[in-house]
Amino acid sequence: MTLDTSLDATVPTAEIVREYGPFPDADGVHGVSYDGRCIWAALGTALVAVDPHSGDVVRTLERACRAGTAYDGRHLYQIHGTRIDKIDPQTGEVCASIPTPGPDNSGLAWAEGSLWLGQWSERRILQLDPQTGRVLRTIESDRYVTGVTWVDGELWHGTWEGEASDLRRVDPATGEVVERVQMPAGTGVSGLEADGNGLFYCGGGPSGMVRAVRRPQRRRA
Numbered sequence: 001m002t003l004d005t006s007l008d009a010t011v012p013t014a015e016i017v018r019e020y021g022p023f024p025d026a027d028g029v030h031g032v033s034y035d036g037r038c039i040w041a042a043l044g045t046a047l048v049a050v051d052p053h054s055g056d057v058v059r060t061l062e063r064a065c066r067a068g069t070a071y072d073g074r075h076l077y078q079i080h081g082t083r084i085d086k087i088d089p090q091t092g093e094v095c096a097s098i099p100t101p102g103p104d105n106s107g108l109a110w111a112e113g114s115l116w117l118g119q120w121s122e123r124r125i126l127q128l129d130p131q132t133g134r135v136l137r138t139i140e141s142d143r144y145v146t147g148v149t150w151v152d153g154e155l156w157h158g159t160w161e162g163e164a165s166d167l168r169r170v171d172p173a174t175g176e177v178v179e180r181v182q183m184p185a186g187t188g189v190s191g192l193e194a195d196g197n198g199l200f201y202c203g204g205g206p207s208g209m210v211r212a213v214r215r216p217q218r219r220r221a
Contacts (some may be wrong), residue, residue: 014167014181017199020055022208023048029203029210031108032147032191035089039201040076041210042069042191047078050210051090052195061092066106068147068191072113072130075181077115079105084115084133098133101126107157107192111150118145118157125157134197137154139175143168145193147203151215158189158202165189167200181216206207 011052021029023043031042034143038058042065067079075095082103086096102116107118107125114136115128125148127137139159143159143166149158155172159165162165169179183189183202191203200213201212 005089007139011166011180011182012216014183016053016184016187016211017074017214018212019204020050020052020120020210020212021204023055023057023154026208028206028208029190030066031079032193032201032203032210033069033108033124034193034195035070035071035076037194039210040069040071040089041203042066043208046088047076047092052212057184059089060094061087061089063087063092067158068118069103070110071107072110077108077110077130079108084108084117084128086130088143088171098128098130101133101135106144106146106190107148109150109193116148116150116155118148119171120144120146125155139170139172141170141175149192149194149200151167151194155194156200158192160190160205163188167192167202179216181213181215187211 027044033040047061048057070077073157083097085094104121106120109116118127123141125139146158148157165183167181189202190205193201
């Protein structure tokens with residue numbers, strides 16, 4: 001199958017308002033989170049905290065991190081192979097770990113007391129019990145799932161196949177696509193987080209960059 005990588009004129013294109021990086025020594029951006037003050041980016045061999053105003057790296061935690069990152073208000077969660085580590089962001093200490101329910105794990109988010117795990121090649125999002133890793137819900141997609149985030153009760157995820165990448169708001173009960181925003185040509189989404197104040201932070205994969213994208217505004221009747 002040949003994937004059509006052209007932009008769809010009927011789908012709005014994401015507005016990139018700022019770019020961070022490329023970060024030195026990064027082998028790519030694999031996961032993105034936000035703790036209310038800093039953007040966290042998983043760069044392969046280190047988790048870095050980035051000031052969203054200055055773009056400066058203000059903290060570095062040396063560790064393997066080649067997939068999604070999440071924050072629950074106190075701890076970071078980082079996919080590492082076939083497990084998810086719960087991390088003290090001040091010290092980098094791993095406080096606990098749970099197994100992942102299979103390979104090819106990509107995005108990670110925290111919402112409603114659960115972890116939400118994107119599985120790239122399986123094209124799905126799993127709701128996990130953060131204590132045990134038990135699968136509580138499965139949401140199917142028709143695209144490779146990269147980043148995952150919840151904001152204002154809405155579930156969004158990134159996709160990236162070939163050169164085509166977009167952000168999708170989906171019905172968490174059915175997986176139906178409710179809204180879609182395509183990334184500009186030449187850019188993609190490898191990790192996703194919302195800041196709760198009108199922006200998405202999108203990992204840029206091998207570009208080694210994080211991009212701030214304006215969240216679509218709701219139309220009022």
